Amino acid sequence: AQSVAQPEDQVNVAEGNPLTVKCTYSVSGNPYLFWYVQYPNRGLQFLLKYITGDNLVKGSYGFEAEFNKSQTSFHLKKPSALVSDSALYFCAVRSSTSNTGKLIFGQGTTLQVKP
Amino acid sequence: GAVVSQHPSRVICKSGTSVKIECRSLDFQATTMFWYRQFPKQSLMLMATSNEGSKATYEQGVEKDKFLINHASLTLSTLTVTSAHPEDSSFYICSAIKQGASYEQYFGPGTRLTVT
Secondary structure (H helix, E strand, O other): EEEEEEOOOOEEEEOOEEEEOOOOOEEOEEEEEEEEEEEOOOOEEEEEEOOOOOEEEEEEOOEEEEEEEEOEEEEEEEEOOOOOOEEEEEEEEEEOOOOOOOOEEOOOOOEEEOO | OOEEEEOOOOEEEEEOEEEEEEEEOOOEEEEEEEEEEEEOOOOEEEEEEOOOOOEEEEOOOOOOOOEEEEEEOOOOOEEEEEEOOOHEEEEEEEEEEEEEEEEEEEOOOEEEEEEE
């Protein structure tokens, strides 16, 4: 069965410090991996994706993520956090063999960046 | 761009009535749209997959007679919550896959439904 785990309900970091939001996955076939951010009472905004190619993926707002096949992980990172990065972050996966396009979402991680 | 809109953004209805939520892809054609439900501070729960011109595919445990989905065109899908009850109160989010570019889902801003 396909699944995504975000082991941390909340991550707290001081502004200016690096941040990491963790994600591990389980999928049959090759994974397509995504990160989305959600602000209160809003839909999801796309941050970045890994389909194939370089394991280090750069996305919007200075975020990046590294695909690690051996550890089945796709952690989201940013070198220097901003207070405005505070939001709910979702990792999602779909299998390359899926013909439905359905995404499996993690449970979400709340990022709190303090001034 | 790839913009998805939802209407209304917020709706309050009385128990027993029905409410329709629209999901539109504004600048692209969407062969597939998805409907999600989200409870406060929780993840998205996929309700159904909506394909243009065919019946929606519902996830296990989702009542298709209660949550009617219509995908009549390549830019519009609708979700109708029939005979709504307070437990149907939730945040409903749609997403769309761009025709010919199947990797990404583009999400609408969501609709907050409150049933009194």
